Amino acid sequence: MSRSRLTQSNRAGWAMALPGFGLIAVFIILPFFLAFGLSFTNQRLISPNPTEWVGFDNYRQLMGLGVLTLEPERDEAGAVIRDEDGAIEYPRLRGFTRGNPDYAHLDGMREWLSWGWGEDRVVVLARDVVFMTAIVNTLTFVLVVAPVQAAIALGLALLINQRLRGINVFRTIYFMPVVVSIVVVSLLWRFIYDGNDGLLNNILSALSFGVFEPVDWLGNPGTALPAIMAMSIWQAVGFHMVIWLAGLQTISPTLYEAAEIEGSSRWQTFRYVTWPGLRNTAVLILIVITMQAFALFAQIDVMTGGGPLDSTQTIVFQAVERGYGKQDISGGSTISVLLFLLVLTISLIQRYLTRERS
Amino acid sequence: MAQIDPSNRGLRLAARYAVLVLIAVIFIFPLVFMVVSSLKPDQQLLSDTGSLRAFLPVGDIGLGNYAAAFQRAPVGLFIFNSVLVTGITVVLSLLVCSLAAFAFVFLEWRGSGLLLSVILATLIVPFETIAIPLLLIVNQLPWIGLDGLSTGWLNSYRVQILPFVSDGLTIFLFVQYFRDLPRELIEASRVEGASWWMIYRRIVMPLAGPVLATAAILKFLVMYNQYLWPLMVVQEEGYRPVMVGLQYFFQLNRAWGEIMAYLSLITLPVLAFYFVLQRAFISSIASTGVKG
Numbered sequence: 023m024s025r026s027r028l029t030q031s032n033r034a035g036w037a038m039a040l041p042g043f044g045l046i047a048v049f050i051i052l053p054f055f056l057a058f059g060l061s062f063t064n065q066r067l068i069s070p071n072p073t074e075w076v077g078f079d080n081y082r083q084l085m086g087l088g089v090l091t092l093e094p095e096r097d098e099a100g101a102v103i104r105d106e107d108g109a110i111e112y113p114r115l116r117g118f119t120r121g122n123p124d125y126a127h128l129d130g131m132r133e134w135l136s137w138g139w140g141e142d143r144v145v146v147l148a149r150d151v152v153f154m155t156a157i158v159n160t161l162t163f164v165l166v167v168a169p170v171q172a173a174i175a176l177g178l179a180l181l182i183n184q185r186l187r188g189i190n191v192f193r194t195i196y197f198m199p200v201v202v203s204i205v206v207v208s209l210l211w212r213f214i215y216d217g218n219d220g221l222l223n224n225i226l227s228a229l230s231f232g233v234f235e236p237v238d239w240l241g242n243p244g245t246a247l248p249a250i251m252a253m254s255i256w257q258a259v260g261f262h263m264v265i266w267l268a269g270l271q272t273i274s275p276t277l278y279e280a281a282e283i284e285g286s287s288r289w290q291t292f293r294y295v296t297w298p299g300l301r302n303t304a305v306l307i308l309i310v311i312t313m314q315a316f317a318l319f320a321q322i323d324v325m326t327g328g329g330p331l332d333s334t335q336t337i338v339f340q341a342v343e344r345g346y347g348k349q350d351i352s353g354g355s356t357i358s359v360l361l362f363l364l365v366l367t368i369s370l371i372q373r374y375l376t377r378e379r380s
Numbered sequence: 381m382a383q384i385d386p387s388n389r390g391l392r393l394a395a396r397y398a399v400l401v402l403i404a405v406i407f408i409f410p411l412v413f414m415v416v417s418s419l420k421p422d423q424q425l426l427s428d429t430g431s432l433r434a435f436l437p438v439g440d441i442g443l444g445n446y447a448a449a450f451q452r453a454p455v456g457l458f459i460f461n462s463v464l465v466t467g468i469t470v471v472l473s474l475l476v477c478s479l480a481a482f483a484f485v486f487l488e489w490r491g492s493g494l495l496l497s498v499i500l501a502t503l504i505v506p507f508e509t510i511a512i513p514l515l516l517i518v519n520q521l522p523w524i525g526l527d528g529l530s531t532g533w534l535n536s537y538r539v540q541i542l543p544f545v546s547d548g549l550t551i552f553l554f555v556q557y558f559r560d561l562p563r564e565l566i567e568a569s570r571v572e573g574a575s576w577w578m579i580y581r582r583i584v585m586p587l588a589g590p591v592l593a594t595a596a597i598l599k600f601l602v603m604y605n606q607y608l609w610p611l612m613v614v615q616e617e618g619y620r621p622v623m624v625g626l627q628y629f630f631q632l633n634r635a636w637g638e639i640m641a642y643l644s645l646i647t648l649p650v651l652a653f654y655f656v657l658q659r660a661f662i663s664s665i666a667s668t669g670v671k672g
Binding site: 029030031032034035036037038039041042043044045046048049050051052053054056057060065067068178181184186189192193194195196197198199200201202203204205206207209210211212213214219220221224228256260261264265267268313316317319320323324338341342345346351354355357358359361362365366369 | 393396397399400403404406407408410411413414426429430431434476477479480481482483484486487488489490491492495498499502504505506507508509510511512513514515516517519542543544545546547548551566567570576580601604605607608611612623626629630636639640643646647650651654655658661662665666667668
């Protein structure tokens with residue numbers, strides 16, 4: 023009775039929590055809901071025209087996809103027409119995507135992917151090919167970086183968890199890149215990856231006694247994204263190593279002693295003692311890495327600007343390019359909403375896959 | 381277990397250290413390269429990349445690149461802006477978030493449970509997904525300054541500070557820490573008639589050293605390394621922070637020596653800070669993990 027009166031105070035409670043909650047409400051919650059609202063409008067940062075409600079137009083514009091199966095052109099006898107190189111000739115795509123009333127749903131789309139299917143050709147069309155590329159690149163980045171970085175971080179944590187003299191020095195060094203800004207790291211690695219005088223080319227060339235041919239790592243559509251992945255892992259892996267390490271240290275030493283007495287091998291100890299003890303840490307690490315990987319922006323902005331040939335476009339880079347660069351707030355907000363839904367979906371899937379099975 | 385051959389043991393120990401050192405080289409060499417290169421003239425910098433000299437401060441060593449960097453851009457101003465914005469945000473954040481957490485943990489009031497759940501729910505919203513609508517909001521917010529009422533926060537310090545003062549993670553860290561403090565202490569002070577503000581200031585905050593350090597370090601790293609947000613909201617040179625100031629250095633006539641000098645200049649203080657407080661840095665990152 024007296025206890026509750028002692029700690030009960032509506033006025034003091036609200037007064038103390040309000041600054042913190044108010045700032046979160048204005049700068050996180052409001053823009054979050056605003057993103058949903060704006061994505062159904064044509065809002066611009068500064069515009070002479072009043073904002074209009076446009077329904078799902080922004081989503082259709084970004085996500086519009088269509089599939090078209092092209093049949094080969096045939097001559098009067100019904101034989102397939104081939105060009106001089108023997109390649110099958112197909113009707114022009116434009117005939118379908120430019121004002122063809124029979125294919126109104128494909129109007130204004132461009133070719134994204136295509137492949138042969140027997141004699142036919144299947145074409146996937148997208149209303150916004152660059153954004154589709156950005157989604158694929160971001161997902162590739164997440165799907166490669168999340169498991170690889172988590173695994174390397176775990177390996178490092180196991181190394182650091184040994185009882186050796188001076189081990190803390192190594193922990194300090196492995197963690198060091200984490201405190202360096204990703205912007206600084208990106209600019210530094212732009213020089214390391216340089217096609218002419220780059221450090222990496224020179225090292226590889228020296229190690230292979232001159233056999234290695236220099237590669238313009240960031241200027242080549244095939245290597246640009248992998249190069250950015252490698253650098254991102256280098257920068258952030260220490261962060262996750264420390265979280266793994268904290269998880270490792272919660273496992274009771276008596277379990278290891280028991281395993282040793284039972285004569286269990288190193289792998290068995292890891293499989294049956296260490297790994298079960300790291301379950302919650304694993305879930306957390308995967309979610310943290312995934313959220314960080316989806317936010318890929320600074321590396322792109324500093325190193326490639328989305329190029330070459332859109333091979334490093336990402337979702338956040340596109341959101342900023344439209345929302346800020348072109349002042350298209352509604353377009354940028356729509357991308358933000360899609361990004362949030364993607365992050366949420368992936369975290370829910372991860373949570374489901376790593377759920378406690380009882 | 382069975383055979384304890386001393387030479388074998390020594391060999392295995394050496395192998396372990398060899399692996400550790402090899403990995404350390406991968407993490408440390410790019411940073412060594414950055415600092416060493418900042419001391420070399422461009423021509424030597426480029427020719428040195430072909431050999432181990434790239435990692436050694438040899439040849440024509442000097443601070444010329446640093447002088448040139450200050451010539452090219454108002455580097456001092458950028459550093460001042462970053463330090464100011466980071467410092468104010470860290471201090472305000474510690475105050476505001478610890479107060480809120482204090483209210484959630486020690487006081488009983490209507491709505492407290494709901495408010496805390498809402499705050500914790502914001503943890504799954506990455507900043508990148510709210511940056512664009514936030515840009516629209518800050519562009520239309522009013523402000524009362526010395527010159528009266530104005531609209532729009534672009535190009536100011538407040539637009540870089542206020543959105544980051546309060547956040548779910550910091551409040552969560554304080555809540556976790558406060559929950560482990562003995563409640564009897566607070567109740568006893570209430571019986572003696574101490575005000576809530578007094579209990580916060582005289583009893584709880586003096587006990588909050590570790591969590592204050594954790595929250596301060598995390599906020600410091602986020603704020604000093606800000607890039608996306610100031611890129612969007614600060615176009616005027618006068619308010620630019622260090623990371624956005626980098627843009628001056630990757631324009632047409634790219635001088636790598638100057639770039640390395642600028643990178644070293646804005647990175648070395650943080651690294652020094654890290655080496656001195658490395659235990660606190662590492663445990664603050666770890667504490668974001670253990671409780672998830």
